[in-house]
Amino acid sequence: xxxxxxxxxxxxxxxxxxxxxxxxxxxxxxxxxxxxxxxxxxxxxxxxxxxxxxxxxxxxxxxxxxxxxxxxxxxxxxxxxxxxxxxxxxxxxxxxxxxxxxxxxxxxxxxxxxxxxxxxxxxxxxxxxxxxxxxxxxxxxxxxxxxxxxxxxxxxxxxxxxxxxxxxxxxxxxxxxxxxxxxxxxxxxxxxxxxxxxxxxxxxxxxxxxxxxxxxxx
Ligand code: DC
Numbered sequence: 432x433x434x435x436x437x438x439x440x441x442x443x444x445x446x447x448x449x450x451x452x453x454x455x456x457x458x459x460x461x462x463x464x465x466x467x468x469x470x471x472x473x474x475x476x477x478x479x480x481x482x483x484x485x486x487x488x489x490x491x492x493x494x495x496x497x498x499x500x501x502x503x504x505x506x507x508x509x510x511x512x513x514x515x516x517x518x519x520x521x522x523x524x525x526x527x528x529x530x531x532x533x534x535x536x537x538x539x540x541x542x543x544x545x546x547x548x549x550x551x552x553x554x555x556x557x558x559x560x561x562x563x564x565x566x567x568x569x570x571x572x573x574x575x576x577x578x579x580x581x582x583x584x585x586x587x588x589x590x591x592x593x594x595x596x597x598x599x600x601x602x603x604x605x606x607x608x609x610x611x612x613x614x615x616x617x618x619x620x621x622x623x624x625x626x627x628x629x630x631x632x633x634x635x636x637x638x639x640x641x642x643x644x645x646x647x648x649x
Contacts, residue, residue, distance in 0.1 A: 435460065435649060436569070437641070438562035441576035442607050444583025444599075446637055448628045450576065453638040455504035458645065462504035463549050465559035465566065468542050469533040470520035470608060472496055475522060476512045476532055484516025488538040502549060504556070507605050526602070530609035539615050560610055563621035572648045573624035574641055580604065582630045598638040609648075 437460070439451045448464065451523075455462035465599050473483075475496040482488045501508035509517055519525065532538055546566050550557060559566065563573035578586075585598035609619040620626060625644055 438570040445576035461502035493537040534613040560618040
C-alpha cells in the first residue's frame with residue numbers, strides 16, 4: 432500500500448458517511464462505503480427468498496451476488512447483478528436484516544477481499560465497522576467515530592421520514608449489540624485508532640478535525 436488510506440469506523444449514526452465523503456472530497460481521494468456492500472448482499476438475499484434465520488443458508492449463497500460499487504465521493508453508486516440498488520439498500524427491510532447477513536463469515540470473507548481490491552494502492556477514505564482492525568490494518572489514519580445514543584438516534588430520525596427518535600434508538604441499540612457481539616470481525620475500535628466523539632460537533636467541525644488528524648499523521 433503506497434497511497435493514503437483513511438479508515439473511518441464506528442456505529443450507525445456516528446456521522447461516518449457524511450464525514451467520510453466530505454474528507455474524501457476535501458483531499459481529492461476516492462471513497463468506499465463498505466456498509467453499502469453488506470446492504471447490497473442483504474437486498475439480494477431478500478430478493479432470492481433466502482432464509483435469513485439460517486446462517487448456513489446465507490453462507491451457501493454468499494458467493495453468488497455480483498456487486499459493482501463506485502468510489503466517487505460525489506456520486507456513490509452500488510449495483511447488484513446490474514440492478515441499481517442505491518435506494519432499496521436503505522429500506523427498513525434491508526436495515527432490519529443486514530446484521531444477520533453481515534455476521535456470516537462466508538459473506539465477510541468475500542466482501543473483505545473485494546474491499547481490499549477496491550482499496551488497491553490507496554488514496555481512499557473507507558468507512559465501515561472493521562476497516563482499521565481487519566480490512567486495512569495498515570491504514571495510515573484510523574478514526575473511530577462515536578456519539579451519544581441520543582445524538583445518533585436524532586440524526587437517523589432526521590434522515591428517515593416517518594420515524595421517531597424512540598424507535599430509532601431502539602433499532603440502533605439492537606443493531607449495535609448484534610454488530611459488536613458477533614464472532615466474525617465485530618465492530619471494535621483498533622488499538623491505534625483515534626476516537627472522535629461527534630455528539631457536540633456539526634459536520635464541518637467533524638471534517639475539520641479529521642483533516643487535522645490526517646495532516647498530523649501523514
Ligand atoms: O454503515 P451501515 O449502517 O450502512 O452498515 C450496515 C450494516 O453492515 C451494519 O449494521 C453492520 C454491517 N457492516 C459490517 O459488518 N462491516 C462493515 N465494514 C460495514 C458494515
